[in-house]
Amino acid sequence: MRRTVGALLRKELLVELRTFESVPGMSLFAVTTFVVFHFALNRSSVEGDLAAGILWVTLLFAAILGANRLFVADADQGGFDGFLLAPVDRSAMMVAKVLTMLAYLVVLELVAVPAFAILLLGPPLGPALPQLIAVLALGDIGIAVIGTLVGALAVQTRARDLLGPLLALPLLVPIVIGGARATAPLLAFSHAGGVPARWLLTLGLYDLIFGLIAYALFDFLLED
Amino acid sequence: MYGKGLRSLSIVTVAAMALALSLVFFYAPLEAEQGFLQKIFYIHVPLAIIALCGFVVGALFAIAHLRTRDSSWDMRSYVTIHMSLIFAVGALITGSIWAKGSWGHWWVWNEPTLVSFLIVFLLYATYQPLRFAIEDPERQSRYASVFAITAGAFVPMNFIAVRLSTAYLHPRVLGGTSNLPGSMRLTFMVSLAAVTLLFVTMCKYELTAKHTRAQVRALRRRLVGEDGSPARRGRTAVPAVGTQAAGRSGL
Amino acid sequence: MPALQLEGLARHYGEREALSDVSLTLQEGQTLVVFGPNGAGKSTLLRVLSTLLRPHAGRVQVLGCSLPDEAWSARGRLGLLGHEPLLYRELTARENLRYHASLHRVPQERVERVIEGVAMSGREDEPLRTLSRGMVQRVAIARAVLHEPELLLLDEPHSNLDPAGIELVSPLIGPASGRTRVICSHDPEAGLAGADLVLGLRSGRTALLLPVGEVTAGAIRELYR
Numbered sequence: 001m002r003r004t005v006g007a008l009l010r011k012e013l014l015v016e017l018r019t020f021e022s023v024p025g026m027s028l029f030a031v032t033t034f035v036v037f038h039f040a041l042n043r044s045s046v047e048g049d050l051a052a053g054i055l056w057v058t059l060l061f062a063a064i065l066g067a068n069r070l071f072v073a074d075a076d077q078g079g080f081d082g083f084l085l086a087p088v089d090r091s092a093m094m095v096a097k098v099l100t101m102l103a104y105l106v107v108l109e110l111v112a113v114p115a116f117a118i119l120l121l122g123p124p125l126g127p128a129l130p131q132l133i134a135v136l137a138l139g140d141i142g143i144a145v146i147g148t149l150v151g152a153l154a155v156q157t158r159a160r161d162l163l164g165p166l167l168a169l170p171l172l173v174p175i176v177i178g179g180a181r182a183t184a185p186l187l188a189f190s191h192a193g194g195v196p197a198r199w200l201l202t203l204g205l206y207d208l209i210f211g212l213i214a215y216a217l218f219d220f221l222l223e224d
Numbered sequence: 225m226y227g228k229g230l231r232s233l234s235i236v237t238v239a240a241m242a243l244a245l246s247l248v249f250f251y252a253p254l255e256a257e258q259g260f261l262q263k264i265f266y267i268h269v270p271l272a273i274i275a276l277c278g279f280v281v282g283a284l285f286a287i288a289h290l291r292t293r294d295s296s297w298d299m300r301s302y303v304t305i306h307m308s309l310i311f312a313v314g315a316l317i318t319g320s321i322w323a324k325g326s327w328g329h330w331w332v333w334n335e336p337t338l339v340s341f342l343i344v345f346l347l348y349a350t351y352q353p354l355r356f357a358i359e360d361p362e363r364q365s366r367y368a369s370v371f372a373i374t375a376g377a378f379v380p381m382n383f384i385a386v387r388l389s390t391a392y393l394h395p396r397v398l399g400g401t402s403n404l405p406g407s408m409r410l411t412f413m414v415s416l417a418a419v420t421l422l423f424v425t426m427c428k429y430e431l432t433a434k435h436t437r438a439q440v441r442a443l444r445r446r447l448v449g450e451d452g453s454p455a456r457r458g459r460t461a462v463p464a465v466g467t468q469a470a471g472r473s474g475l
Numbered sequence: 476m477p478a479l480q481l482e483g484l485a486r487h488y489g490e491r492e493a494l495s496d497v498s499l500t501l502q503e504g505q506t507l508v509v510f511g512p513n514g515a516g517k518s519t520l521l522r523v524l525s526t527l528l529r530p531h532a533g534r535v536q537v538l539g540c541s542l543p544d545e546a547w548s549a550r551g552r553l554g555l556l557g558h559e560p561l562l563y564r565e566l567t568a569r570e571n572l573r574y575h576a577s578l579h580r581v582p583q584e585r586v587e588r589v590i591e592g593v594a595m596s597g598r599e600d601e602p603l604r605t606l607s608r609g610m611v612q613r614v615a616i617a618r619a620v621l622h623e624p625e626l627l628l629l630d631e632p633h634s635n636l637d638p639a640g641i642e643l644v645s646p647l648i649g650p651a652s653g654r655t656r657v658i659c660s661h662d663p664e665a666g667l668a669g670a671d672l673v674l675g676l677r678s679g680r681t682a683l684l685l686p687v688g689e690v691t692a693g694a695i696r697e698l699y700r
Contacts, residue, residue, distance in 0.1 A: 007577035011563070011570075018565040018602070078561035082618075084527055085561075086578035087551035149374065153367055157357035163350065167371070170347035171378055174385035181389060202385055213377050217370045220290055224362070224528045361489035441490065464489040 008096035067147030278308030283376020483533035511676035554624035560615035
């Protein structure tokens with residue numbers, strides 16, 4: 001299983017490095033969106049709830065862009081068949097895709113969070129950074145799981161670019177709730193202590209439940 | 225196959241609805257604060273509860289479909305979710321009317337149940353477009369079942385998350401149903417039963433209609449040949465009933 | 476033990492029958508050639524045998540494993556060459572083959588040998604999208620035989636290949652390979668050469684099932700009428 005996941009991951013990263021289809025697009029989209037927010041909200045500096053909201057919405061939409069592309073190469077070039085013919089545990093594909101999506105999200109955030117801090121964020125990011133990373137990590141897992149599940153669902157349909165976001169957004173609302181609420185105190189001028197545990201628990205619970213569900217159901221999306 | 229007992233069920237449903245309506249209008253007392261408008265509660269809450277249960281039942285049918293690969297489970301799942309979506313729209317509309325009447329706004333964000341409901345509605349509204357966008361009938365059924373199970377698990381998770389985000393900040397607008405005086409509780413229970421019967425009856429109707437139509441197509445094909453009645457007109461979101469129909473009757 | 480044993484295999488697509496009541500037995504080392512007009516179910520049959528599609532009715536035994544329950548055991552022992560090459564266009568031939576080798580637990584040296592076998596003439600490190608269709612077909616053939624399968628499932632294997640290419644891949648997928656083969660073909664004359672058993676499909680049903688000695692090219696052409 002581990003070897004299969006490794007082989008799949010190597011292939012994913014090779015294809016991405018060859019084509020740069022996902023990550024640069026996601027990162028650029030995030031930075032551009034911050035600029036759009038500046039004009040749309042007519043603000044040069046945001047903090048607290050507003051800052052958390054802008055950050056999470058932008059990350060979410062950029063993530064959905066990436067999730068949409070996740071299975072396109074496999075669907076269009078026979079990658080599913082090639083994998084299904086091999087004597088391997090089929091769940092390895094789900095694991096590999098979730099890890100790939102996580103990698104994309106990490107790179108996205110390495111670009112987007114500093115960009116956000118420079119362009120729009122009022123308070124300094126430094127002191128809150130470790131906690132922010134923890135919240136982002138928990139949120140990323142949920143986004144990666146749902147992105148993988150929805151990406152696999154949508155890629156075999158005719159309106160794949162539209163259905164992906166349409167399916168993913170409602171499913172990701174709890175992540176937005178947990179993530180934004182947890183991040184808001186971190187991005188406020190008056191650092192009101194740390195992140196309330198309730199939100200970390202919500203994110204963690206969501207990750208666990210949907211991780212298990214996606215793992216159980218993914219095979220049914222592959223087979224015929 | 226699905227039509228057994230449909231007539232008696234319909235009669236019972238009509239009777240129950242008549243009883244519920246008369247109780248609502250003539251028996252249940254007027255509520256002190258909200259007056260006559262409060263009576264919408266007797267239709268709004270049952271609609272919401274039944275819609276949610278319907279979504280969860282749809283997920284259970286979907287699990288049965290994935291385990292047995294019997295397409296009749298997928299048909300049941302489709303009809304249940306379809307009907308729940310309609311009831312959900314009803315719940316949203318009645319909830320909105322109630323909010324407007326009580327608080328002057330067509331929509332309130334500080335009522336977590338209503339907000340969660342909106343999100344669930346938006347999610348399930350993608351069910352039919354998803355099905356429609358997949359041409360291969362087997363794959364359509366399978367993907368729809370995966371979606372139904374994911375969405376079914378999402379419903380409770382979503383309610384928890386939304387409830388957490390609004391708690392401690394705003395008072396509940398529409399109030400709970402736990403401590404109702406006797407007459408109100410009776411009316412509510414009867415309404416709940418009537419709406420449940422309505423849901424089940426309408427699902428049965430839809431199942432019977434679709435199954436019958438598929439059988440007619442199959443018969444026509446056998447008489448006239450493959451070209452006489454093409455299996456499906458273009459694309460459709462409706463699940464295909466297998467040519468080897470399963471024997472179970474009822475919902 | 477026969478390599479293939481089908482009894483009443485059926486597969487439907489919604490309310491339409493894609494394959495209906497197909498039965499045959501194929502011994503090890505023999506070659507089955509399948510003819511039929513477009514939409515007859517040839518590719519569906521191949522995909523069912525390759526475990527990509529599950530049979531909806533009937534008994535199917537591939538290499539002694541009954542489908543779909545024992546599909547897992549059959550998977551590593553058969554090779555499919557379909558209409559699609561099942562390769563990533565942005566990766567090179569070597570990268571594609573290395574990927575499939577690791578999926579099938581095949582040592583990397585085998586990849587090198589197979590690359591030589593299809594004579595990539597130095598183009599094995601260029602992205603597949605820069606190669607001609609004939610070259611891509613050769614890489615696809617390499618992928619199909621990489622794990623030395625006992626059963627080969629070939630859908631029009633010579634499409635896009637020039638005569639030199641056909642000769643080149645003959646030891647890999649031709650009669651000389653010694654493997655059990657199921658081939659879909661549109662060419663009555665060339666298809667019959669090298670066949671042991673001939674199956675003609677029409678609208679998913681068996682129109683013709685005979686040993687090669689009892690079939691003429693004319694009978695095959697009748698199928699397409």
